[in-house]
Amino acid sequence: INYEGQPHVAERAPWDGGYVWSKTESGQPWIATAVQGEGCDLIWPCLDHPTFEPQQTDIRIRVPKGLVAASNGQLIETTEGDDWSEYHWRSEQSQNNYGIALNIGPYDKLETTYHSRYGHEYPLVFYYLRGEKEKAQKLFAEFPKQLEFYERVIGPYPFYAEKMGVVQTPHLGMEHQTINAYGQDYKPGKYDFDWLLQHELAHEWFGNQVTNTDWDHMWLHEGFGTYMQPLYGQYLHGDALYHTMMYDQRIGIRNEHPIVSNKPMSEDDVYKADRGPGSDIYQKGAWVLHTLRYLIGDEAFFNATQQLVYGTDDPKPGNFKPHFADTQDFIDAVNAETGKDMTWFFEHYIYQAALPELVSERDGDQLTLHFKSAAKAPFTMPVEIRVGGELRTVVVSKEAKTITLPSNDVHIVLDPESKILRQQDYLDEYSAFEAK
Ligand SMILES: [Zn+2]
Known part of the structure; x- marks a missing residue:
C-alpha cells in the first residue's frame, strides 16, 4: 500500500x-x-x-x-x-x-x-x-x-x-x-x-x-495513570505527599457524565466535556481507585491491578504479552481477589455521574448517618470518624444508623483522612470557582 x-x-x-x-x-x-x-x-x-x-x-x-x-x-x-x-x-x-x-x-x-x-x-x-x-x-x-x-x-x-x-x-x-x-x-x-x-x-x-477495548474504558489508562503520581509521592516521602496530591486532584472533579457509559465511544465522545466524562477519567478515576484501595486493602487492590495489567497475578518476564481489557475485566479481578461481588461499588462511582453523599445529623450526643446516592445498587462503606482524640469506624449504608457519642460537646470529623470519594458542597463550590 x-x-x-x-x-x-x-x-x-x-x-x-x-x-x-x-x-x-x-x-x-x-x-x-x-x-x-x-x-x-x-x-x-x-x-x-x-x-x-x-x-x-x-x-x-x-x-x-x-x-x-x-x-x-x-x-x-x-x-x-x-x-x-x-x-x-x-x-x-x-x-x-x-x-x-x-x-x-x-x-x-x-x-x-x-x-x-x-x-x-x-x-x-x-x-x-x-x-x-x-x-x-x-x-x-x-x-x-x-x-x-x-x-x-x-x-x-x-x-x-x-x-x-x-x-x-x-x-x-x-x-x-x-x-x-x-x-x-x-x-x-x-x-x-x-x-x-x-x-x-x-x-x-x-x-x-x-489497552482498553474501546475509548469508553479510557479511565483504565488515565485513571490509573493519574493515580500513579500520588502513589509515587507516598512511596518516596510518605502520606503527606500522597494526600496533598490527592487533594489537588479532588478539586475539579465534575461528575457531569459517568466515567464509563458501556457503549462504544469515540475519543471525542470521551474527551469533549459536553458529551462525555472529559477530565473525570483522570482525577475522578484516580479517586475511585483511592477509595477502592481503602475499601478492599492493599493486597487485593494491587493483585487486581496486576490481573488487569498482565492478565495474571504472577507476572514475570516471558509470561505475559500486551493485551486488551475493559472495565468489567477489572471488576472481575476485584471480585476474584476479594471473594465478594463488588459490582455495587462501580455502579456508584463508574456507571453513575453523581457522587454518593454522606448525610449526617447531630443531635447532642446522637449522630445519625446514611449514604444518599442516585444509583439503585446497595452502598455500604466503613466510615472513619474522629471523635475527640479517638478514631472510630462505623459501617454506613443507605439505611440511617445512629451512634451515641461520648458527650454533647465532643468535636467530630467525618472521614478525617478523606478516604472516601463523596459529594461535598465546599469542594463543589471551590471547583466551580476554579473552573471560571
Ligand atoms: Zn495520560
Missing part, C-alpha cells in the same frame, strides 16, 4: 494533534507527531480503533545530516549519505496505533543499562536537545528510580525486550510506546519528581501493556 499526502499540522498538540513543526532556540528543525485524538490515519493507513494494534513496525526516517530521528522499538540500522542520515527503527511488540511516533531534532543521547529486580536487564535511553546535557542528566537520573517504583508496585516493565525510551518534544507529552514524549522543559517537581515523565511512564503499563 502506498500512502502519501501533505502532513496534517497539529494546532495544539498533543490535544489537537498531527505533525508538530517546531524549531529549537538555535533555529534547527524540531519535529514530532502526536495523533491520539485524530488517529493513526494521519500518518499511515490503519484501522483507527484501540483494538487494532500492529504486531510489528518498521519505520525508516531520512533526515538532513546533523538531525536524529527517534522512534519506537529498537534502532536496527543507521545509514549515512552525503547530506542525510537514515534511521531504521523496528518494534516487534504490538502497539497502540496512536503510540507510533516519529521525533526528529538535533538530539544527543543518554543511555544506560537497567538491572531489573526481576533478574534481567534492558536499556534506558533519553534523546534530548543538544546543549542541555546537565538538565537532561538530572531527568535521566529519575528513570531508574521511577522504574523501580513501577516494577515493585505494579510489575515488570512490559517492553524490556526493546527499551525504556524517552524523547524531548516540542509538545507536552504522550504515551508513545518505548519512546515516550517529554516536553515540559525540566520544570522542577513540586513533589520531588517530574510528574509528566512519571505519568507517561505509567502508560507503558496502563495503556500500552493493557
Whole structure:
C-alpha cells in the first residue's frame, strides 16, 4: 500500500494533534507527531480503533545530516549519505496505533543499562536537545528510580525486550510506546519528581501493556495513570505527599457524565466535556481507585491491578504479552481477589455521574448517618470518624444508623483522612470557582 499526502499540522498538540513543526532556540528543525485524538490515519493507513494494534513496525526516517530521528522499538540500522542520515527503527511488540511516533531534532543521547529486580536487564535511553546535557542528566537520573517504583508496585516493565525510551518534544507529552514524549522543559517537581515523565511512564503499563477495548474504558489508562503520581509521592516521602496530591486532584472533579457509559465511544465522545466524562477519567478515576484501595486493602487492590495489567497475578518476564481489557475485566479481578461481588461499588462511582453523599445529623450526643446516592445498587462503606482524640469506624449504608457519642460537646470529623470519594458542597463550590 502506498500512502502519501501533505502532513496534517497539529494546532495544539498533543490535544489537537498531527505533525508538530517546531524549531529549537538555535533555529534547527524540531519535529514530532502526536495523533491520539485524530488517529493513526494521519500518518499511515490503519484501522483507527484501540483494538487494532500492529504486531510489528518498521519505520525508516531520512533526515538532513546533523538531525536524529527517534522512534519506537529498537534502532536496527543507521545509514549515512552525503547530506542525510537514515534511521531504521523496528518494534516487534504490538502497539497502540496512536503510540507510533516519529521525533526528529538535533538530539544527543543518554543511555544506560537497567538491572531489573526481576533478574534481567534492558536499556534506558533519553534523546534530548543538544546543549542541555546537565538538565537532561538530572531527568535521566529519575528513570531508574521511577522504574523501580513501577516494577515493585505494579510489575515488570512490559517492553524490556526493546527499551525504556524517552524523547524531548516540542509538545507536552504522550504515551508513545518505548519512546515516550517529554516536553515540559525540566520544570522542577513540586513533589520531588517530574510528574509528566512519571505519568507517561505509567502508560507503558496502563495503556500500552493493557489497552482498553474501546475509548469508553479510557479511565483504565488515565485513571490509573493519574493515580500513579500520588502513589509515587507516598512511596518516596510518605502520606503527606500522597494526600496533598490527592487533594489537588479532588478539586475539579465534575461528575457531569459517568466515567464509563458501556457503549462504544469515540475519543471525542470521551474527551469533549459536553458529551462525555472529559477530565473525570483522570482525577475522578484516580479517586475511585483511592477509595477502592481503602475499601478492599492493599493486597487485593494491587493483585487486581496486576490481573488487569498482565492478565495474571504472577507476572514475570516471558509470561505475559500486551493485551486488551475493559472495565468489567477489572471488576472481575476485584471480585476474584476479594471473594465478594463488588459490582455495587462501580455502579456508584463508574456507571453513575453523581457522587454518593454522606448525610449526617447531630443531635447532642446522637449522630445519625446514611449514604444518599442516585444509583439503585446497595452502598455500604466503613466510615472513619474522629471523635475527640479517638478514631472510630462505623459501617454506613443507605439505611440511617445512629451512634451515641461520648458527650454533647465532643468535636467530630467525618472521614478525617478523606478516604472516601463523596459529594461535598465546599469542594463543589471551590471547583466551580476554579473552573471560571
Ligand atoms: Zn495520560
